Amino acid sequence: MEKAYKVLLVDDEVNVLNALARSLRKEPYEVLIAASEMEGLNKLYVSRVDLIISDYKMPVHDGVEFLKRVAADYPDTIRIILTGHADMEAAIAAINEGGVYRFLTKPWDDQDLRITIRLALEHLKLQRENRALSAEVHKQKQILKDLETEHPGISQINKDETGAILI
Amino acid sequence: MDQMSAPNILILDDDLFARVVYSEILSKAGYRVSAFGTVAEAIEAFRGNPTGVVLLDLFLGDENGIKILPQFLEISPDTSVLIITAHASLDTAVEAIHSGAYDYVVKPIQPEDLVNAVRRGREKHDLRAENRRLVGELIGQVHQLELIGRISTTITSTLELDPLLNLVMEHTQNLLQAEASSLMIMDESGLELRIAVALGPKAEKLEHQTIKLGQGIAGWVAAERKPLFVPDTSRDSRFDKNFDRDSGFQTRSLLAAPLLVRGKVVGVIEVINRKDGRAFSDLDLGLLLSFSPHIAVAIENARITDDLKKSHEKLESRVNERTRELSQALGDVEKSNVQLKHAQAQLIQSEKLAGLGQLAAGVAHEINNPIGYIQSNLNSLQEYFQDLLGLISRQTEFLSAWKRKDREKISELARELDELGRKTNLDGLVSDLGRLVDETRQGTERVSKIVKNLKAFARADSGKPEPVNLNERLEETLTVINNELKYKAEVVREFGDIPRVMGMPGELNQVFLNLLVNAAQAIPKRGEIRIRTFAQDGHVGVEIKDNGAGIPEENLPRIFDPFFTTKAPGKGTGLGLSVAYGIVEKHKGRIEVDSKVGQGTRFTVFLPTGE
């Protein structure tokens, strides 16, 4: 059965990724992992990711840049930070510029993490519904408008030989 | 109730102190709070004003908060119920979420956590309510479109009243060779006739006049529902002479017939003065009566059309109105999006503060990565075992069924086992077990390495300084790490004749160990490490030189910082040099670095001889 959501984990430490993937393996969404920002961007590009959990400080690129990039290119994706790094500045920058949904710290609690992800996905679902509904309202509004211009009123006369009006 | 001042958060907690604290925190954050100590009070208030967010203590006296939760949701399904739980265990929180809570906060409560959770709850509530409203809106629109569709088709197949009636009357007048004619239509009240069409000389003067039921010829005809033939108006008292006076026309002879549809008078038709000057005859009346029913139907149809037209117009204006409402609703959606962003910005602001405290906890944070996955792996391990145990117990059952030759049970269990094996992903699980244990062990090794380094770092004045022979210390250290060095480098010793220094031998060992390990790690394949000791200006110098990768200039100022490392994640702690630095500083010595990328690095430690 195809799972409805995709969650991407990005962390430069493979052991962390594996542990996270283990604790999420029975959850009702697909879990993808990436051991670097590059790999993360790749995965984002290839598959439609709904939620991304990322450490913010990774060696190759600045993790803040990464989150900013994700926010810009995939604004519909919920971003959560899971970090054990003690780098204060980077954390603040990531939060302010990366537009994150929640900031979690290591060591993490598996159950808390699972609940957080589920709640976040529910939030996402609501947001998407909201967007779809707004679009639908837009569309309907246009239809009503078209109808008005298309319908100038009554101008035609139909009658039979006796002059009776045909209804 | 006044929208502006109505509370938007409801708190239910039997602890008065907690109520006061939460109210205080949330009021400061700009919420309007109402707090209650009993379930009955809270539900009562909520019924009157269903707030977007409810804060619910899980253990209210004897009543379990989870049982109360559905009562709130029943009253207002969009409300976000936030659970406060005193339990360190998250099980109750999970149960609450299953019962419809949207999130939980664990005591002791951090103000930022509470405010953030409430904010998210409001956001969610607003989204839900908004979506519900939009759905309602859409359903309304669809109904309207259907209605419009139906009415439009009806209207386009019918016609406008006046041109048709004019046509009909001209036809009638010609047929009866009359000088003039008029058509009167009964109004909705059924008490008054309105002249809809008047043809003939001076006719324009009569247009739109009204005639009361029973008044004049037409009034009589409408009241009596009978046709009337008046050969000479001057002799008929029913004739209302005012008409002629108003119009300046002289009526001599006329025919009048009621227009009936299903027994109801819809109008009266009058034909006046034969053109040839003669009076109308019975024959003329018969002719009029032969087609007056058609006229009646025409009028009725036209009236219906008119009604439809009016209702269509009304509908159109309602559509317009609705369209305006919709565009406003859209504006609201956009506005709520802006608010969402705003809320998020504020959330970030306070998360920042929350983060500050945590990060201030300091160096121990570096071990949170390994601790994190060690803990998580242990949880997973437990789950794996549970899965495996389930499988094993089924297998045992299977075996005993096999021994009993219980065919039915065997095939049933075989199916179950197969299913269970697939569900637990047995193969994946088993092959992952080894990796799980391996990685966990790596984690514990890493933690103990960090802890060891930190201990060396923190071990301040343990013991008393003693005279130390550094050449001996170096030899000792080399034997300890021989295994790490021998595959990487040729170790060349150039030990000079040096005096003893005063210091802690164990700590000094640690310094050399860290420098030597770094040197070995800097060598990609195979290289050389030179160790030279010398006496100089009241100091003893220890030089450790490698021909490895070297340190890029931009890194040089940072290598002594705690946690600065360029090594693979999970490999270097970045503590080695900072520990060495701390120890040397304590011994009143100094460390110098000299490095060139691609050529190698030289660390020199100077320690005072104390003379």
Ligand SMILES: Nc1ncnc2c1ncn2[C@@H]1O[C@H](COP(=O)(O)OP(=O)(O)OP(=O)(O)O)[C@@H](O)[C@H]1O
């Ligand atoms: N001999 C050397 N040659 C090249 N680079 C070095 C050398 N010594 C230290 N460095 C650089 O300085 C950094 C910090 O070294 P430090 O000993 O403090 O931490 P580490 O070696 O990375 O981690 P750990 O000591 O826990 O293994 C290293 O990551 C490396 O980049």
Ligand SMILES: [Mg+2]
């Ligand atoms: Mg080192």
